[in-house]
Amino acid sequence: MAPTVLQTLAIGFAALVSVVSSNALSNAYVSHEGEPAGFFKNVSGVSIYHSYHNGTPGHKAVLHVTDIYGVPLLENKLLADSIARAGYTVIVPDLFAGDAVPVEDREGPALNLTEWRTRHPPADIERILSLTVDYIHNDLNISRIGGAGYCFGGKYVPRFLAEGKGIDVGFIAHPSGLEAAEIQGINGPISIAGELNTIHGLMSKDVDQIIAGELDNAFNVTARYNAEAILTSKNATYETNFYSGAPHGFAVRPNITVARQKYAKEASYFQALLWFAAWL
Ligand SMILES: *[C@@H]1O[C@H](CO)[C@@H](O)[C@H](O)[C@H]1NC(C)=O
Numbered sequence: 588m589a590p591t592v593l594q595t596l597a598i599g600f601a602a603l604v605s606v607v608s609s610n611a612l613s614n615a616y617v618s619h620e621g622e623p624a625g626f627f628k629n630v631s632g633v634s635i636y637h638s639y640h641n642g643t644p645g646h647k648a649v650l651h652v653t654d655i656y657g658v659p660l661l662e663n664k665l666l667a668d669s670i671a672r673a674g675y676t677v678i679v680p681d682l683f684a685g686d687a688v689p690v691e692d693r694e695g696p697a698l699n700l701t702e703w704r705t706r707h708p709p710a711d712i713e714r715i716l717s718l719t720v721d722y723i724h725n726d727l728n729i730s731r732i733g734g735a736g737y738c739f740g741g742k743y744v745p746r747f748l749a750e751g752k753g754i755d756v757g758f759i760a761h762p763s764g765l766e767a768a769e770i771q772g773i774n775g776p777i778s779i780a781g782e783l784n785t786i787h788g789l790m791s792k793d794v795d796q797i798i799a800g801e802l803d804n805a806f807n808v809t810a811r812y813n814a815e816a817i818l819t820s821k822n823a824t825y826e827t828n829f830y831s832g833a834p835h836g837f838a839v840r841p842n843i844t845v846a847r848q849k850y851a852k853e854a855s856y857f858q859a860l861l862w863f864a865a866w867l
């Protein structure tokens with residue numbers, strides 16, 4: 588006899604629960620406030636935040652590649668702690684050598700973001716991430732690395748998901764400056780969370796043209812469409828989830844008094860955990 592709809596749903600749910608419970612996801616939740624649980628260690632001149640599950644390094648690491656606010660931002664450390672709670676060793680390098688953008692200066696006249704970006708070129712970020720990957724492999728003795736990249740960091744997780752770069756499975760939220768070539772180079776499962784705040788018209792269906800060009804700076808519907816076209820053409824293991832009413836930066840620092848923003852942060856956190864549970 589064919590299974591009923593309810594039986595089919597129950598089987599699907601049981602499969603999901605087995606993924607969830609096998610990775611202690613049932614104890615996972617996002618900390619929105621409180622004291623960071625981790626510690627900093629200076630590794631070859633780079634200050635690195637460590638958050639351990641149960642106080643010891645585990646078998647799987649998550650390399651958290653931050654937004655422009657970096658490790659000084661409380662929400663970044665709490666997000667790392669929240670992911671660690673699900674059983675991972677979470678490692679967050681200071682990408683900016685003490686020069687992260689202070690949240691309060693973001694809109695202020697004192698900060699020239701264009702000029703700030705020239706102080707932190709891709710070559711510097713790549714050097715710090717390579718050093719961190721080596722540290723995870725050789726000092727922490729962890730061979731499997733998931734990458735979680737937010738905004739600025741969303742460009743670098745795909746770069747390090749390329750063959751031989753060290754990240755095995757990726758999750759990115761509202762990536763900025765992501766280029767088609769970086770998506771093209773991805774060589775591992777990738778999960779993408781984005782904001783749904785742009786209404787779009789028809790998009791080009793010419794994948795070759797998309798692959799040749801640069802993707803949009805903000806991860807809007809055009810960028811989403813382009814990324815999906817490239818990943819589908821590569822037969823990549825991927826997913827994209829977009830959240831309504833979620834502003835840029837929602838996975839890290841939404842206004843949690845607004846229901847849709849709080850939901851978007853928490854759902855994208857579980858999106859990352861489910862992805863790592865399945866593929867890392
Ligand atoms: C890390 O250590 C190096 C060498 O001891 C030192 O020069 C540097 O200032 C330290 N950096 C941080 C971020 O503590």
Ligand SMILES: *[C@@H]1O[C@H](CO)[C@@H](O)[C@H](O)[C@H]1NC(C)=O
Nearest residue numbers: 696698699700701702703705
């Ligand atoms: C910001 O910095 C860029 C690059 O240094 C410069 O071209 C631009 O004029 C600066 N903008 C302002 C408003 O100072």
Ligand SMILES: *[C@@H]1O[C@H](CO)[C@@H](O)[C@H](O)[C@H]1NC(C)=O
Nearest residue numbers: 643644724725726727728729
């Ligand atoms: C990693 O392995 C090396 C060599 O076996 C060992 O000396 C070191 O203590 C290990 N580090 C950790 C954090 O377990």
Ligand SMILES: *[C@@H]1O[C@H](CO)[C@@H](O)[C@H](O)[C@H]1NC(C)=O
Nearest residue numbers: 785787803804805807808809
């Ligand atoms: C997406 O953003 C880019 C700029 O980054 C813009 O040129 C493009 O028109 C946007 N697409 C849509 C559908 O809004």
Ligand SMILES: *[C@@H]1O[C@H](CO)[C@@H](O)[C@H](O)[C@H]1NC(C)=O
Nearest residue numbers: 776819820821822823824825
């Ligand atoms: C796509 O990838 C899956 C999973 O790796 C594989 O089983 C399948 O054969 C691939 N399909 C094509 C057309 O390459």
Ligand SMILES: *[C@@H]1O[C@H](CO)[C@@H](O)[C@H](O)[C@H]1NC(C)=O
Nearest residue numbers: 840841842843844845846848
């Ligand atoms: C967060 O949202 C609430 C409710 O809309 C609003 O009153 C408050 O000003 C917002 N906080 C920030 C920092 O934008």
